Amino acid sequence: FYRNSPLWYDKTMKLIRKDMKTKIGRPPGTLITEEAGGPWVQECRLYEYDPSSCEDYEIELFSDLSRLKQQGSVSWLNVTGLTDGRILEWIGREFDIHPLVLEDIQNTGQRPKIDDYGDYLFITCRMLSWNEPRRSIESEQVSFLLGTNFLISFQERPGDVFDIIRNRIAEGKGRIRSHGADYLMYALMDAVVDHYYLIVEELQSIYEELEERILRERPQNGVQLMHTLRTEVVTLRRAVWPLRDIMNQIRKGENSLITQTTEVFFRDVSDHIAQVVEADELLREMLSGVLDYYQSAVSNDMNAVMKVLTIIATIFIPLTFIAGVYGMNFHWMPELLWKWGYPAVLGLMAAVAVYLIIFFRKKKWL
Amino acid sequence: FYRNSPLWYDKTMKLIRKDMKTKIGRPPGTLITEEAGGPWVQECRLYEYDPSSCEDYEIELFSDLSRLKQQGSVSWLNVTGLTDGRILEWIGREFDIHPLVLEDIQNTGQRPKIDDYGDYLFITCRMLSWNEPRRSIESEQVSFLLGTNFLISFQERPGDVFDIIRNRIAEGKGRIRSHGADYLMYALMDAVVDHYYLIVEELQSIYEELEERILRERPQNGVQLMHTLRTEVVTLRRAVWPLRDIMNQIRKGENSLITQTTEVFFRDVSDHIAQVVEADELLREMLSGVLDYYQSAVSNDMNAVMKVLTIIATIFIPLTFIAGVYGMNFHWMPELLWKWGYPAVLGLMAAVAVYLIIFFRKKKWL
């Protein structure tokens, strides 16, 4: 678990650091267009559906994007990869998006937040997934632009938690095709939050494993293991906590883009977030409880060892002293000449030892 | 106490985990219908009463449920066991309940909450009971659907804290038969909260027992015992705290389903909850106080032992040195030939020992 995981600040801090240096000095709202050959290929996929039909295209020309503005059906544009700023620029021009919003979409490392621009709603949050080989959380920024009948979602890398939504759209299962773009956004955010449950579960199973090991073996690197786990708990917290404010703002119901029907569903997401927050808090509290326990147990173990060893030493020191006395070379030491001197001294030694053992037993030190 | 109790995360976390994995991927509002042979048989019992009469039936056919909508009397439908989704579906259809509510009823592991849907009020909370053999809290989800003249309650397992209410209805004791469904809900929630007192009491008696043992014996596994108790305290807290928000919302008086007369009674429940919360907080504070005390006492004990042992060693080490000196084999050691050499050295040793003991006494080390 710990061997494969990087130093623990890594996950929690890199997010913040990424856009720091590059940002300074550029005028606000500037987009970066990296040269081709960047790590992630850009991919745009458009889903158009109404209660009766559903289509999806791979968008390759900007002109294809004009479909997004078609009335009558709901359009979902899913943009993967953010290194090329041109598509963002085009969307910004076409839908009159504020440049700072576009910048926030591209600068992954944003704190989850909601911004209401009247015509459209901008939400950014963190999509977490579990990296099993490294046993740590992977975090990725997902942004949503919600308009009257379209939703544009942005993600950093291919691979996401939205496949179940895509299936539901394709197969027309549930309510999704008969509702508007706001319901789609709910569905996507619900999928994101549902995956937080999975993270909680993984963290809990790591916690349980850790607790058991600590209760049983008291591993040397116990504190380090707890640290690594704590980092993950913090990562989760950083993703979930700001979502509560977002949900509060949605539930206040001041925005006309989210219909009252969908608001009820967001209430459900709110509850899930509250549950994840509670579970996260609980994990944190239990971790600190186990840390206390571990330190107390380690120190108890240590004390027990030291006590026994010190007692052994304490028993032998007087005996050695007695032996030392009769090892002295005085000419006139009458005991040395007695026939029973030796056994008597051995007896004395045994008596002293037994007395001390009884004494320690009585004092409950042994 | 501790031997029978499971690892301590068990109770507090399993609740959350249960509905995690199963939920992901399903469209919101989907109900599960397990095959027959699930662990709990479904049982529906209907109580109908007005000030003058009272009847109760075992409901076996869906059509029997149409009685619920009868005017003029109060109906209480008590559903036990939630594994079969069909009855939930029927209720949902008949009373026009939001699918997310039905899902929340079935997915036990909800955070206590209140949702006001205008026509009906949805409340879910946790019913705690004390499992004496395992000496731990058992937690179960109870949900209420309150309409104008009916109340539907859902619980996971047979066996609950409502028998006293059933008696009161049957015997017509107190006000219950002359009030509406809202008063019935008050009575049921009051019963739930009253049982929290019992839990507090059990935890307190465990705490007292623990405190006494720790003050008297300082058991090796003291920290572990405190941990186990702390888990129970946390479990109670997780059930009680969210109830305060529920009560606040009820007391705000914005809902027409709860009459002003009944609101006064809910104020009483609020007070009880405040008392349980306070007792829980107190337990927590006292536990952390006792933990401090325990650790300080253990370390004091240890220090006392080490000090005495070290002092014994320190007294004998110089004596052994003196013996060692006169155990040397130099040819020219005049003291060895003196007649009173041996007694003199013994005297010297005694003098050193006495001096050291007096010195340690003076320094208050002994």
Added chain:
Amino acid sequence: FYRNSPLWYDKTMKLIRKDMKTKIGRPPGTLITEEAGGPWVQECRLYEYDPSSCEDYEIELFSDLSRLKQQGSVSWLNVTGLTDGRILEWIGREFDIHPLVLEDIQNTGQRPKIDDYGDYLFITCRMLSWNEPRRSIESEQVSFLLGTNFLISFQERPGDVFDIIRNRIAEGKGRIRSHGADYLMYALMDAVVDHYYLIVEELQSIYEELEERILRERPQNGVQLMHTLRTEVVTLRRAVWPLRDIMNQIRKGENSLITQTTEVFFRDVSDHIAQVVEADELLREMLSGVLDYYQSAVSNDMNAVMKVLTIIATIFIPLTFIAGVYGMNFHWMPELLWKWGYPAVLGLMAAVAVYLIIFFRKKKWL
């Protein structure tokens, strides 16, 4: 101080426990009427006064209570002992008091609270007194029912802090006879809060005594003493904190039973409560400061002892080794035959000892 005091949860928790078990199962608002021979005799005393006159009666028949409703003068009914529910029932019937209020009056162990029922105001709080022989706080519930021109006060046991008020009424000192029942309630609550000052004072003098002992002697049971004191501090806090909310509600001035003139006086009580809260917080903070100090001092003492002892041992061990070398029985050990061998070795030993002492001194270990 500590010898006479019971286990420390006693005072703080018994309050809560008392009414737990007995309450469960009874319909809300049920009063208990214990058989005669209960521990406290019931006593009802009625004071009637107006600016010019003042009378007080011992009430023995229910019919006497009808005086309470007389217009023109202020009536104060002081009920002592709550085990017999009949008088409560009579008052409830006569003044149309809500049954839950009556129940709260009888179930001592309430959290201090205020409930405004329009016609009358219900306040319950805790009257603390100092039990000198046990050196601990005694806590008792006092409840007030304030009507337009009457005040009914309930207390658990004879003996209270109201004698000074009784004198002021009897002698017509101060403003009390020229004001209404609300001023009387202010005067009584002021007397209750003034006694909190006494408690604070006692706790402070115990604290000072404790601090001095700890600074001077570091008693073995220091942590235990602090614990006991902390319990008292918590008891005080539990009584005072909820009073702040009560005062806030009174000062909001929404109730017509409390005139504006009297409100100014309640502002004064508020200030006193704020002062007691602050003193309580201060005591708590200082206690935790002294605990830190104690633990640090104990561990410093221990370290000092161990260091000196270890240094003594460390000095003698090399000397003993040298003696051991010349105690070996090799035939060919030229030093043994030298005339100055013995003194030389003694000198070597002295040199080693002196060197080590200087070394330890230099390192500031000694």
Added chain:
Amino acid sequence: FYRNSPLWYDKTMKLIRKDMKTKIGRPPGTLITEEAGGPWVQECRLYEYDPSSCEDYEIELFSDLSRLKQQGSVSWLNVTGLTDGRILEWIGREFDIHPLVLEDIQNTGQRPKIDDYGDYLFITCRMLSWNEPRRSIESEQVSFLLGTNFLISFQERPGDVFDIIRNRIAEGKGRIRSHGADYLMYALMDAVVDHYYLIVEELQSIYEELEERILRERPQNGVQLMHTLRTEVVTLRRAVWPLRDIMNQIRKGENSLITQTTEVFFRDVSDHIAQVVEADELLREMLSGVLDYYQSAVSNDMNAVMKVLTIIATIFIPLTFIAGVYGMNFHWMPELLWKWGYPAVLGLMAAVAVYLIIFFRKKKWL
């Protein structure tokens, strides 16, 4: 620093205790008039000024006080010494002051607060000064009664921080003579708050001195020194924190006695208070940081000593054992007869010692 300072609860608690016992039992609003010969002589000084002129008198007869009510000029009555209640009574009668206000003025030990009585404003706060010989804070209550064109200030002892204001009035420097009584009150409170800066500065220099000593020498009584300093920090906090509420209330601008022009100046005082609060918090945080540091350093030092000593002992113990073996008196011990036995054993001993030293070095224990 610590030798001259009293036990540390002294300063923070005596304030509260002073008026406790004396208050209980007296009707609210009673003033005390001590016999002459009390510790502080009463002194009343009246300053009357308008933009063009300025006079100050020593008031000796009550009739002189009637000047206070003169229109057209600002009057500042500065009362020093509160033991004689007659002047308070006279002021109360003349200006129709609420008796509780008079009581609060006399009972020094109030929590800083503001009370708005419409006609006049009552503010009480704490004037701190630095007692250099005892190196501790001296605290004194200052109260202000602000009317339309007069200000009455009360202080406990002669000597205050107002001399600069007196000079400014006398010399007509700054704005003070051209503004009303509210500006005067601002000027006085500003002087009080400015002196808090001095206290902060003194505490900081003590802190720096302490930190340096702790970093350098780790004095035995380090924890005690930190305690004493912490008390002073708490004393400051108790004086400053409630002032924030006072300032908030003034800034809300609901009182007609404080003109809008002066309100801007109070905003400045608010900022100063915020700065002092922040500095106080910082001191507190740094103190707890240094405490951590100190404890960690002391324990590191201790560990280092113990490690070296234990290692010395551990090296000599095997050597002593070898010497012990060849000190045995068996007849048949061939090594004893070897010519090179003795040097060989000495060599063995040296080898063991060197090996152990290398081993400990490698393990980084030495």
Added chain:
Amino acid sequence: FYRNSPLWYDKTMKLIRKDMKTKIGRPPGTLITEEAGGPWVQECRLYEYDPSSCEDYEIELFSDLSRLKQQGSVSWLNVTGLTDGRILEWIGREFDIHPLVLEDIQNTGQRPKIDDYGDYLFITCRMLSWNEPRRSIESEQVSFLLGTNFLISFQERPGDVFDIIRNRIAEGKGRIRSHGADYLMYALMDAVVDHYYLIVEELQSIYEELEERILRERPQNGVQLMHTLRTEVVTLRRAVWPLRDIMNQIRKGENSLITQTTEVFFRDVSDHIAQVVEADELLREMLSGVLDYYQSAVSNDMNAVMKVLTIIATIFIPLTFIAGVYGMNFHWMPELLWKWGYPAVLGLMAAVAVYLIIFFRKKKWL
């Protein structure tokens, strides 16, 4: 890192101390004019721009400042060095600035704050930069006076973070030239806040370095290093936290000087501040986590050493005792005469040693 850095209170406290003593006694709003030859030369630079043109002058005569009031273009006056009060006085007279504002500009050491005076807006905040040689934060006060079409900025020393803004103005890049003075203020504050990111980054890299060293080597001065870092974290916090209130007040949108267009940009600054605050909190939490880890690791290391050493001692003590026994000089000790006595005893010793080692291994002590 630590060698070059001053005592850690330096940076955080000096700010506060600077203006304490000098302020006391002066009437509010007094400016200081130091004699020439003060440490920083005063420099005033005026930038005037409109969408089409841009000029900048070095202001040397007060009369030149009259340009500031010219309509039609935006003027930015950048004042460097605050020791000479004359220019402040001139600005105050010309623009009718409140004297307390001027005082706050000159008394560097203000808490960041915003004051709205209707005609102009006063904001003061802290500009942080990283001093690489000392590896610590440098803090400097920057104040802004925003009027309808001018902005005056004040800084203590030459050298700032505004060069990129100057370039953008000069080259007409981005939106800056086409917006008003409020946008300029946004740009400057954004530059200030963007530099906080750099500070965060530096602190993080120090943290990482520190964490790695602590995980690997456990340096003796680990706690001290953490302290020094914590001071920097506190310094950052003190600069950033009050900014949140400032941003909140700007975003409330009550001021007419900041247009709605610019408000959106301030929202962006708000987000950055939230991110810096979060990073700062994270650093703090991680530091305290690492401190726990460090202390636990150091104590574990220590325990491991002590255990091994104690075990070595414990094994040899019984062996030395056996040797001591056969070193006794009794005449009648039959074992001494046995031919195999010596080897037998050596064997016994080996057996005891092996037994003890096996015993310790079994107990997992070794």
